[in-house]
Amino acid sequence: MNLKPIKTRKIYEQIVDQVGHLVAEGQLKPGDRLPSERELVERFQVSRASIREAISALEMMGLIEVRSGEGTYIRQVNIESVITPLAWMLFIETDSDLELYEARKILEVQAAGLAAERADDDEIKDLYEALEIMRMDLENHRLGEDADHQFHYSIARATHNKILIRLMNTLSDTMQKSLKSSRSRLYERGDTPKKLYDEHCKIYEAIKNHDAEKAQKFMLDHLLGVERHLAKYLNID
Template sequence: MILKPIKTPKVYEQIVDQISQQIAQGNLKPGDRLPSERELVERFKVSRASIREALSALVMMGLVEVRSGEGTYIRRVNAESVVTPLAWMLVIEKNTDLELYESRKIIEVQAAGLAAERANIDDFNDMFEALETMRKNLKLHHLGEEPDHNFHYAIAKAAHNKILLRLMTTLSDTLRKSLKSNRSKIFEHEDSPQKLFNEHFQIYEAIKNRDVEKAQKLMMDHLVGVENNLRRCIVDDIKESAH
């Protein structure tokens, strides 16, 4: 039996755990104001840097919001956005972009197939609306990460599978950040933006034509292509940092 040493959690992780537990138990309710940074430092007996790191994580998890000049407040969350262990992992783990794309290939390829079988008129409208916004952003040379995200989310929604949609919701915030950073690098190549748009449009056409196999294949090809670009970017970053 191989046992690994137990690592002591980072200080800010313990702070996040305590505050999230207070929210889950109802001791902190939507609209409640958290104590000031100074008060939290005194209560937890930790540094101000740890408190700030914990609050940043709580904001990313969607549990609290910072109101300028007022303080930090507990947010109202619904069943679709409730924080799960997976969401918490995505917040605290670093360098998970490639693993995220591996997960996307598992989830979104299947979602594309289900969407081709189950999508209704509203689903098609949502996909087309995202594509039209993507097309406009392309002409304006904008990154277009928001309509990109909306398009993929519309496909997951069109699969009409609550568990699959919940998984996409959980990955949503991390996916948005990943799309923004990746697209800024991909846009360095002149033909890439148009190529990405064409790939999305072809996926939409396959789903609209109820072609399950083609929708799945096109989605897989698209995600593999983006994943390969991401790998090249990571290698380039490593080379640059080495100099």
């Protein structure tokens, strides 16, 4: 049986989860006003501090709008509200590294192909600069997760697809945490840092040469390799 340890979740996270599900199910619609802070305290049977933490988190995710003197409202439908359920899911889930890599394969393999077709000189320069920082981090035995993130996000920008860029923005914080975590595990093997750098170089060269097919192949190879290592580390078949 695949049993997982029971995790204690913070109260405000449970409130965020409930509100998010109500929005996803259509029970709360854009423009609807949430109950007052006092009413929420009574309904949830929690402290004012927990309600305030939940409101702050929901506002940060773009799910609600706090209007001074008027109340708290579910935000109007737009591209942000389409992406919001993903944002609050990622905010709450803290053990989904492998699922994140599955999502990255869906998004980033296609993104690499689009970037190869559409990247202009400035965007190719951005990729090169991220790669150079990665090389210096490698020489100085640093993890280089910031340069890694900069490289992958630069690919998203080079697609010129606004929705894809917003999705990558939504994934951004979670990706940075995941990159740091996965790199620390991958760096346990002495040959891995150089291998990761070389994989990024191949992706860069394919995009620079506007070879969409190779860019997709090299990105997929890169993400599959990291995913396999993480699965082995986590003892997942």
